[in-house]
Amino acid sequence: MKVIVEADGGARGNPGPAGYGAVVLDPATSQVLAERGEAIGVATNNVAEYQGLIAGLRAAAEIGATSVDVRMDSKLVVEQMCGRWQIKNPGLRPLAAQAAKLVREFDAVTFGWIPREKNKRADALANQAMDRAAGKPAKSAKPAKSAASAASATPVPAASRAPTDTATTAVVEAQPSMFAASGGAPAASWEPPSTASATRLILVRHGETGLNKQSRYSGRGDVPLSEQGAAQAAAAAARIAMIRSKIDAIVCSPLSRCVDTARAIAAGVGDPPVRPDDDLIECDFGEWEGHTFAEVRERWPAELTAWLASTQLAPPGGESFAQVSTRVRRSVRGLLATYTGQTVVVVSHVSPLKIMLRDALGAGDVLLHRLYLDPTGISVIDTWPDGGVAVRTVNDTAHLAGIATP
Known part of the structure; x- marks a missing residue:
């Protein structure tokens, strides 16, 4: 079974009261199959975004998905999971490894960048979670725009896969490497690696x-x-x-x-x-x-x-x-x-x-x-x-x- 996972996370300040949101959707009908949203205390935007990805992948696994199309408006998370950007922040490496371990549980996973306006459902859940982390009264979420437009987005050619800030959806597709999946996106480096734990x-x-x-x-x-x-x-x-x-x-x-x-x-x-x-x-x-x-x-x-x-x-x-x-x-x-x-x-x-x-x-x-x-x-x-x-x-x-x- 193939599903779409839309995920987001953020913090009121960076770091600050943080939370994430994730939804699992049927790609044919855009029906919501699962929702996740949680306050995570004080954290950075990137930590919250990774937590949203992890929650979305877990939810997809729980409902028996075998193929997942991940959509996020975080360029950093998408590019790192695709292996094109190095994970320089040591605090993100365990989260990337956790996400990659979940990726291994599926037959196929793609990662796609979408602009924030195409990620309103996950964004609303993340904002509710941030409000809870900040001790604010919960707000009722406005109905978010259907994911159908994101689901039908056309992949950009390989030569121009870097995401942009335009309003047009640019999807970055990447079949997860069997090797990157063992612990996150491969780091780009000229530094000779140690063989101690390889x-x-x-x-x-x-x-x-x-x-x-x-x-x-x-x-x-x-x-x-x-x-x-x-x-x-x-x-x-x-x-x-x-x-x-x-x-x-x-x-x-x-x-x-x-x-x-x-x-x-x-x-x-x-x-x-x-x-x-x-x-x-x-x-x-x-x-x-x-x-x-x-x-x-x-x-x-x-x-x-x-x-x-x-x-x-x-x-x-x-x-x-x-x-x-x-x-x-x-x-x-x-x-x-x-x-x-x-x-x-x-x-x-x-x-x-x-x-x-x-x-x-x-x-x-x-x-x-x-x-x-x-x-x-x-x-x-x-x-x-x-x-x-x-x-x-x-x-x-x-x-x-x-x-x-x-």
């Missing part, structure tokens, strides 16, 4: 198979490792042992080429537990499965062109990258929650690993078609509870020296 994901593509060597689409078919692929997996284990002395767990796609790669790595790094995860399986290439790239280009030229142009489209009878992204994000969010501060090796396929790197780098979908990952190529991503993300390595193949590759 959760490290070591991403490994499975070893070579016969289909890889022949440049064929290899998705859900359970193709075994070649002799070369088994040698690559053993070499990857030695390389991973150099990257991190202690591996806490290994998760992998359930297909044998990943399971066997994961087991070979485990044998070389102290035998940590290996756990298959269905969400890490390769994209379903449908009718293209087993065909060479050249054959697909010849037999399905229009479908291939459309597929390359949009992550929303799937190969005939297959799965879109957007669908792969949904399950991969679910898997990574689970890993970050389960193995906080630990090191996990993730053995998967080209598509899931590219999606993880795209999100960690904050890159666009074009990365999915430009990034090359070798069999047993190793990439390393560190994340921190405050939302910091560092991509330390992409497709490291030093361990393959002397081993032939496709």
Whole structure:
């Protein structure tokens, strides 16, 4: 179920008597599904705004929402949750982390900036809460303008997504990064991060198979490792042992080429537990499965062109990258929650690993078609509870020296 959350917060003074308001709306009818408003004592405007966001997300979760479109007139909160502005105020970081943790509970969340006049319902609840915080008599709220106009707002192009102060609604949409969701928006900084409390994901593509060597689409078919692929997996284990002395767990796609790669790595790094995860399986290439790239280009030229142009489209009878992204994000969010501060090796396929790197780098979908990952190529991503993300390595193949590759 998809809902709209409109949220606001403020203070009479900054800081001063503060409160927040949030409403959950049905996007089709603008019917109010839930309301939240509360005085929070003396606080700043930004603290109150974050509290409004948190209350709105909680209310959406309570009514069973799976997809949320957040609308706020706070540019700061929207930009920070989208990962474009750094969270410089230490007092806001725990609130951003709390909000991001709630974001993980949904399949999808977008954040949109709207002008204050389009956020009257949440603004009225926030003002009532501020009055209570200031000890003033409660005022009856005037009926607020329907959220229908906000719900039908057209997203601005990616090149012009910065919100403006004009009266026209400018919506900033952002699918929450699977990594930012672990602790708020990623901070922009040149300062080298500490590794003390980072959760490290070591991403490994499975070893070579016969289909890889022949440049064929290899998705859900359970193709075994070649002799070369088994040698690559053993070499990857030695390389991973150099990257991190202690591996806490290994998760992998359930297909044998990943399971066997994961087991070979485990044998070389102290035998940590290996756990298959269905969400890490390769994209379903449908009718293209087993065909060479050249054959697909010849037999399905229009479908291939459309597929390359949009992550929303799937190969005939297959799965879109957007669908792969949904399950991969679910898997990574689970890993970050389960193995906080630990090191996990993730053995998967080209598509899931590219999606993880795209999100960690904050890159666009074009990365999915430009990034090359070798069999047993190793990439390393560190994340921190405050939302910091560092991509330390992409497709490291030093361990393959002397081993032939496709």
